[in-house]
Amino acid sequence: DAGITQSPRHKVTETGTPVTLRCHQTENHRYMYWYRQDPGHGLRLIHYSYGVKDTDKGEVSDGYSVSRSKTEDFLLTLESATSSQTSVYFCAISEEVGRGRRETQYFGPGTRLLVL
């Protein structure tokens, strides 16, 4: 158990409203990530963070912003939700495991977002 929680777990909202998803970790990992998962696309990186107040864009960052004011929390905000942002959102943290310091990632339980 990597100690990752996400809130809310489910949300229904309307087009044009702002939405913030929260990822919380208990193990002080430096790197945190936000992905979305859609049928036919697999998991795609939205934004990631490599420390407090240090973030960068991923593959599908348009329409999303992030903030990390504390090590344990990584927030994903949809400033004005659109129907194309209906998806399952996963937060992840990374740590070094195994021989050769291979880096892998552990995922939170996900947030299912429906934008009507």
Place this chain on the structure above:
Amino acid sequence: RKEVEQDPGPFNVPEGATVAFNCTYSNSASQSFFWYRQDCRKEPKLLMSVYSSGNEDGRFTAQLNRASQYISLLIRDSKLSDSATYLCVVKGSQGNLIFGKGTKLSVKP
């Protein structure tokens, strides 16, 4: 060419069967490779890392062929509980993981 490609399946096999999944990746500079497992409506979970010399974990064997940019996962003696989607994953240049779309496995009694 997509960065990570997998056969989507589904693979429908009887209990006890041996099943193999294949995956190709496009970036020859990639250094880290993984197989993840994802159950329906759940988060992806690390199944195993893939090392250059190949590695085994119980009934699961992973192989890497750098020259062909090819990764495989072999599952022996399939169990009903192995039913899931298996994701081939390659570490990208930003440290993020690049996921294949997954191969669905259904093990039948």
